Amino acid sequence: MRGAGPLLVALLAVGCGTPHPGVGTDASTDAVAGGDDGGGDGMTGSDADLDAMVIDAPPTPACPNWCTETAPGGTGLLYAVHAVNTGDVFAVGDGGTILRRQNNAWTKMTSGTTTNLRGVWGASGSDMWAVGEAGTVLHWNGTTWASVTGVTTIDLNAIWGSSATDLWAVGPSRVFHYSNGTWGSITIVGALLSVSGTGPNDVWVAGENTYTHHYTGTWATVMPGTGSTDFYAIAAVSATNVWATGIVPGKETVNFTGGTPWTPHGTGSAVFQGLYAASANDLWGVGGTQAGHWNGTTWTVTTPPGVTMSLWGVHGAGADLWVVGSGATILHRN
DSSP, rough: OOOOOOOOOSOOOOOOOOOTTSSHHHHHOOOOOOEEEEEEEBBSSTTTTSOOGGGOOOOOOOOSOOEEOOOOOOOOOOEEEEEEETTTEEEEEGGGGGEEETTEEEEEOOOSSOOEEEEEEETTTTTEEEEEEEGGGGESSSSSSEEEOOOOOOOEEEEEEEETTTEEEEEEEEEEEEETTTTEEEEHHHHHHEEEEEEEEEEEEEETTEEEEEESEEEEEEEEEESOOOEEEEEEETEEEEEEEOSSSTTSEEEEEESOOOOOESSSSOOOOOOEETTTTEEEEEEEEEHHHHHHHHOEEETTTBBOOOOEEEEEEEEEEEEEEEETTTEEEO
């Protein structure tokens, strides 16, 4: 079951956690605190110039296989990651943790909260959103993270947007929509965990104790046909190519390609908690200690070298991919 809630030079061991963020040692001990370095950019650490343009950054180190990257000290469980581009990546997790990767290094940002964060998405490096437990909604304007109040008090598990003015966030039985500066919501029964789409009228949500749901101007319930109502992650490649992940043996992933029924693709029992679709022939899933890659024909699932902790989030840009997880795990490949 999923909780409430994609190294620079060597393949190193990375650490481990519980299968349920928000319960157990990861949630109770991974809280972090960070202070501003005085640079006015919300960052901490010795380098106050991490907001340099990507073009001025050093080349990304080659990492054709899995490599580990070092999280700042005190970082615990990381749950979600979003790559704005290959030189600017954000990650969020327990204790209000927000990390930013620029110039090939991760640095803590001052989030202003100690609440566990579960989702991150942004239209640019100066327009980012993070959501988490107890209705936490944060916005980064390029200078500071600010709390956005009045949206909800329930836990928020994920956020996605089609543009800077069209955002979608999900939590238990609720879908929240931000459009042109105003938040609204509707009820969809179930513990909603994931949201993805390709445009303002092509949005998908999935979760536990519910089917997948599709917004095209109105909401419709979609049954992928696995015999289950638990789908932990969803990723839209295009309007006619959507993937969802679950737990049914032999049907751990299912693919919608514009018709019915959905086509099941087994992963060899790997259960993915996070999905990232770079293209129809380049899909990544992570869950437990495993990472899987879909090449257009089949899933190849492996445990990255040294990984013993749970992996939760995956995202990428260009040829680069990042995975985050328990125990401050950050993996990178390109």
